[in-house]
Amino acid sequence: MTAAGRAGLLSAGAVARWPLPVLGDSATAATSLILRSRTLRIGVLSNANSGHNRRRLARLAALAARYPYVMHRATGHGDEVLGALQDFAARGIDVLAINGGDGTIARVLGEVLERRPFAARLPIALLPGGTANMTADRLGVRGGLLRAARRLFVWAGGGDGNCRPLVRPLLRVRFADGRDNAYGMFLGAGAVIQGTEYAHREVHARGLRNNAGLAVAVARTLWGLHRGDPRFVQPVNLTMTIDGYTTVAGQPMATLLVSSLERLFLGINPFWGGGDGPLRSTVLGPAPRRLLRSLPWLLSGRASGAMTEAAGYRSRCGECLELALDGTLNIDGECHEVRRAMGPVVVDVGGRFEFLRL
Incomplete structure (x- = not known):
């Protein structure tokens, strides 16, 4: 597909395929994002402790239950994220939707890069469920939490809505003292x-x-x-x-x-x-x-x-x-103390993701 075609608008019923860059340090040069003519299976991962989710999570779960191709998991602790992603992978989802703030998005995408729960890089849909939603505002599904979720679910089922895919790199922050890498935008x-x-x-x-x-x-x-x-x-x-x-x-x-x-x-x-x-x-x-x-x-x-x-x-x-x-x-909202004596903090690109802008 041409570069001009990539930047165009895609409806859920259209068939589109193009190469998508993966990890900069990966031996695999590219993977494919496939928007099939069939209904897309969506896995929605919600942070139960994020700002808007504390008030609207039950309504979001009820909304997701209306669509048989939408799977919803709420996590209350960061250690539960990997298990939820592995469950989505076993169920063969086509799109990973992240419902939370900037810190939640960074944590989930970091887990995808570090733990590789999916066989191929999935497109990402962001829902504004946090107190701070800078990343979702720039790259995610437009509207408030419930309105954005409804738009995503209808679109994935072949309904109305246009999608503009955006490829963006994720920052990787490496610390000289050996602590875990941090990720964010x-x-x-x-x-x-x-x-x-x-x-x-x-x-x-x-x-x-x-x-x-x-x-x-x-x-x-x-x-x-x-x-x-x-x-x-x-x-x-x-x-x-x-x-x-x-x-x-x-x-x-x-x-x-x-x-x-x-x-x-x-x-x-x-x-x-x-x-x-x-x-x-x-x-x-x-x-x-x-x-x-x-x-x-x-x-x-x-x-x-x-x-x-x-x-x-x-x-x-x-x-x-x-x-x-x-x-x-x-x-992305998470604070890290650093000291010059520990050595330099290295910031580079950990990987690139395709975000579905609806």
């Missing part, structure tokens, strides 16, 4: 940590969640960076190399962003740097000059004339990043 440090703590302490506690709460937390964090507020600006010395080239050499940074997504929460794109590779990174110094004036460019993937390295702005793409710092990394 986003890694942040510095003000990302302080902003997250502010959101939990001040925003979520007041009932503001989803995009509204996120917008408040992001705005407050940016204002804190602009004012040099120590609650948001806690500089950490960072050394970062990208594909062997040192881009930050032990210098203080206030914010670190790394992602394989084209856009982040609320549609922002804080990456403007050049270079080849799917990993996009941005580093802001402790006092980036003219921050407020630069925001329209900073948040839309463009560089203004004021956004220079000397002014505290760095952005670059690459295949592999190495990070050395003392502090906390936020990887």
